[in-house]
Amino acid sequence: MTIDWTQAAARAAGIVDLWQGAGEPGGAIVLFDRDGIREAFSAGHASIEHGLPFTPATPNRYASISKHVLAIALLRAGIPLDRPLGHWLKELPSPLAGVELGRALDMTGGLPDMMEALWQQGVPFTATLSAEEIFALACRLPRLSAETGTEMAYSNTGWRLAQRVLEQETGRSYADIVAELGAAVGAGFRLPYDGAEILPGLATGYWREGESWKRGHYGLHFSASGGIAGSAEDLANWAGALLAGRGALAGMLERLTAPRHFADGAESVYRLGLVCNRLGGVDLVGHGGSLPGYRNHMLMAPALGVGVVVLTNREEEALWHAMTVMARLAGEALPEPATLTPGLFASEEGPFWAELGADSLGFMGGYERLFDDGAGGLRSFPAYLDIRLRQEDADTLAGTIGGQPRRLRRVAAGTQLDPRLVGRWRDADFGTEIEIGADGTALMPWPAGGSLTTLTPLPNGRALARLQHGPWLYRPCFWLEGETLRLGGHRARILRLERV
Template identity: 65%
Template sequence: MLDWSGARGEAAAIAESWTREGGPGGAVVLFDGDGIREVASGGFAAIEHRLPFTPDTPNRLASISKHICAALLLRAGVPLEETLGSLLAEAPPALAEVPLARALDMTGALPDTMEAFWQQGVPFTASLGAAEILALARRFPALNGRPGEEMAYSNTGWRLAQSVLEQRSGASYAQLVERLMAPLGLPIRFVGDEGEAVDGLATGYWRDGEAWRRGRYGFNFSASGGMAGSATALARWAAALLSGREPLAGLLGQLVAPRTFADGSASVYRLGLVASRLGEVALIGHGGSLPGYRNHFLMAPESGVGVVVLSNREEEALWPALRVLAALLGQPLPAPADDTPSGLFAAEEGPFWAEFGAGAISFMGGYERLVGDGEGGMRSLPAYLDIRLRMAGDDAVEGLIGGVRRRLLRVPAATPLDPRLPGRWRDRHYAAEILIGPDGSARLPWAATGSETALTPLPGGRALADLVHGPWRHRPCFWLQPDGSLRLAGHRSRILHLDRIDEGATP
């Protein structure tokens, strides 16, 4: 029995908390296959103008956009198992042999363009168009790894999928989206970048100490995250998916069809949607994040219901969505893990590390909340990355992260910086230079103003940098290679390879 009253109360409580605070807000919308059932909203869409955030306020959907691109690919009959090279003129050579489906289900090992830019000194607030970003992708020297082995989030495949659609159709992506939405009468549109005007769009905010600041993202959004629409519009879209109304008939089953790794094991990531569970109920959904915007939508297809949470505040949206859906479905919220460690852990070799704290994990910079797995271990919910771990003694954790078995060991306190790291290093492909001092300070190319970052040493010739820009934090790992060269890797981009060009320099 569905409890619409209980879900309405939970949604109202979330919205009221935004209103009481007097800052940015959001909207919560419950729906079934017939359409919208309940709405709640609170806070401001624009703090400066005291404009209220309503269920009809347009917001940036961010990565929720991905499954809409997948729907367009399926409707166009694009053969997803074909390689990028066969589908796309001028495909990046290093990526050409990757099947499009693997580029979309995050197992293609495609470097993420934003993270690759950031590691070379270009922050995500820089204004870069689609052609400039694709030019970088064409210069990728390699993949992050072997396709099919690991689920590692990357927007690059979706950017390339947009190009495939545009080349096949001869239409712009904005036109393709407009044609898809027209039969449903939905005010969801594709927006190329933050400079494009959108009527009534909520301003995105992030908290800097006690003050709210506007979020910025200068890169071209692409099909990976460029949709704008309201909570009611997204709920109506999801209701049409659930009910199979034209032009979306039969698409939901194709979008959520199981995907597997190369070894045949199952992945939770599908075509722009993530499979999870809430108690006994199977869920499908996705989140979205841009600086100042955090969203999530979830559907329970067997029950024919779902929830949308859109906000213009840099705060997690998955848990609020789960709270509302748990009340509706009469299912318990996931319990906290009994045995969650705290502190920094790293694999014995390679750039793989994780930091635990406050019931969450950051794996190579990818954040996930952790809950109990019912068997004495911990798991992610997941928002994006599937994680299943358990303690192996006081100082080790073991399990699966993104489909790969990992063993991570606690990093000893006061681990010294490896004396082989200090010096000046230059990337052999992009020529970006990095300067590491003997005191553990480092100047990366992004610090054009002379700012420095303090490295966190790891055992085995490794160290973590710390790049903070606006509300986002990137912590790439340096690790020495047997030939004396240096690699730089984050969760999404692992392609920088540097050679020493002098000894023991000081930033």
């Protein structure tokens, strides 16, 4: 197969041209192979307020692209992935302590995501919390979000805990390990633990509100789940070495992408910090990253020995940019976007709901574009979440989401709030209180002090809240389980509230 650098470069140049506007944040797109960087493009500002340009050498926050680096460090240290987290972290409560390290990393452990668990208690992601404060909360988590091995539900918690295991077992700071691994292949990686730490040249993250750009802010401790900072050039040099298996990265790509399975034996597309996909006849491996004001994607074609890095300091989807460049590079056609009738859908029971857009699906807070699968069905090209659905009729979607069978029905217009939801509710584990009014509103602990939100009713004793914080919209689901009111989203489903 011929690699078309010319077409790929033209596509990359066309994307960055869109970031050329005055006062716009920007980004960089770098094409690479096993030997290093082949093409690089950039535009826009790393700092709007200081007029500094975004270049391929500009440090940016990688966000969740960082994850596979920790997996490499764990594999190099010989830490067994089949042992439970409690083997090392004696403070963890059951059942978290019983989750195998490998499942904590491949997102099938059922571990509640710490940020979402905090949100549900009124602590926003802008709150400044240290690693020890977050670990202390993890040690109070009373239950898993789902039975281990049953579904792929994105959670950063396993990666936070795995970093603690690595540091405990090696006696070294993970920041030092990251810098050492990166330097060995010409990548200037840094891992700041605190968002207030000064990183020379770091691009400011931006998100748009109306006609103006605002700076993004993230207060939680930066961990191995998404804390590494570096440039597009750094990441391309690293990924090229990973493709080539150079030095400390010898054999690592194969180990990172080795099949991972659900408890029923089915294979998951999510591996150890990387997602496996296929574009036409080409197998792809990659991962995205998102923090307030930063959106990134890294995509590689191992058999071809090529890849693309897209780093931006603006809130816009990066996966599609990476896909379109990779399609030109590999000479493959892009999948046909789905044409859908928008609407709100929900399962018969439980917190499982989805919002169908014209060409996308938002599932419990996770967003993926949908494409025709060539066999009359719909599929995602997953940034994280593998979706495979069929429309049984205009009002019914059925298939698998995150490896779990789901059947979703369109929510009828005019659905009324179930009166059983009305009242004041309290969670005994955390003291979280929520009051639902007969007028269809809920007083949420958001942030501390409370915020009133209008609920979207779902059938069978359920409703969706709507909580906006900066660029991120959070829509947790209330659902009745007997006499208990549950609250949860895709990443955390641990609150159990009793009527006061």
